[in-house]
Amino acid sequence: MDSKTPLAATAAHASAVADTAPASSETGGSLIAWYGEATSRQKRAFWSCKVGYMLDGMDTQMLSFVIPTLVATWGISLADAGFIGTLTLLASALGGWVAGILSDRIGRVRTLQLTVLWFAVFTGLCGLAQSYHQLLAARALMGFGFGGEWTAGAVLIGEVIRAKDRGKAVGLVQSGWAIGWGLTAILYSVLFSVLPADMAWRALFLVGLLPALLVVVIRRYVKEPDVYEKEKAAQAATSDRPGFMEIFSPKLLSTTIRAALLTTGAQGGYYAITTWLPTFLKTERHLTVMGTGGYLAMIIFGSWVGYLSSSYLTDRLGRKPNFILFAVGSMAIAFAYTSLSMTDSTMFWLGFPLGFFASGIFSGMGAFLTELFPTRVRGSGQGFCYNVGRAIGALFPFLIGALSKHYGLGASIGIFAAAAYGVLIIAALTLPETRGRELEAAGA
Structure with a gap:
């Protein structure tokens, strides 16, 4: 379509300027201090x-x-x-x-x-x-x-x-x-x-x-983001509406593939560790603590603390370093579970780092994917990348079960966990750092 209308030209200029602007350096701060400064x-x-x-x-x-x-x-x-x-x-x-x-x-x-x-x-x-x-x-x-x-x-x-x-x-x-x-x-x-x-x-x-009751609250009190409203107004003025395949266009295809690999690594590793570890520890290590409410509570508590810690670190360290930190931690905990000899007591306390690393890695996903895609296809890009990772990751438990017939369950868990988090680290290294990026700067 012709992009030489005044509105389109202005938008294109603004996008070009934003694309060359450095990311904001005002990051970090305490985990909850921002809330006091937030609008209603x-x-x-x-x-x-x-x-x-x-x-x-x-x-x-x-x-x-x-x-x-x-x-x-x-x-x-x-x-x-x-x-x-x-x-x-x-x-x-x-x-x-x-x-x-x-x-x-x-x-x-x-x-x-x-x-x-x-x-x-x-x-x-x-x-x-x-x-x-x-x-x-x-x-x-x-x-x-x-x-x-x-x-x-x-x-x-x-x-x-x-x-x-x-x-x-x-x-x-x-x-x-x-x-x-x-x-x-x-x-x-x-x-x-x-x-x-x-x-x-x-x-x-x-x-x-x-x-279902939450829908009533959302309908009454929550409004669309300004950046989305501006994007829709620009689309209406130029009749330039996005297609659902636009995330696979030459301009975005590389980002889409690498972001999908990132989420596949995170979710594949998570399912590899959490699906089969209880069976491995119960049948091959003969540990009983996994079936207790205390052990489950320790994992849930670790997950919650992991989410909070990663939430803070993704703004303090940056998106990519945070992903790599939690990926390495997840690989280490997978190795400890499958390779080291331990007692029920040790297993109980290891529930905390298991939840911490395997769950905490997801805290940075939403912000990172939001910043990688332009507003016009942000939902499509974020929805596809996160969920194709979930679909592929869901196959990992089946593949581990099949591989375990030849290499044993513990080794199979370790192989798939290492492979998954390795893919995540490689994908993170190839993607741009987006910490502090204004969303207009990601515009197409």
């Missing part, structure tokens, strides 16, 4: 995204708690139960990309509303399922929504918060996942102590309907 609009967006992600984590983690009950009640196999989890992750990958495209088309806030309502309704329907296949379908559709919620929320909070505090704010939103995980553990303990198991698992899923 920014605070409302922050809490809506944080609570949304907390409830997202709560609903998503419910399956892992009820699998033993489903196996006993319905007589399904562990493979059948595992397939529910795999299909949920694959559906979430598709949902994340679709939500990213929608957020570019209809808005970040509206997409957030739709995805929260979607995953809440289908979580509730999981509790009404009368058969394995009904649960499988409801859970897959729930996954479609929770993948979309992450994308919409990450883009929204990334655009609302100023550049120097973006990493801390987005990371604090991400930390809501650990809180939601902890809430699920508490709800599970309460419900299964007062109700029969065949009723308690249904009640747990039905509690997952509560996030």
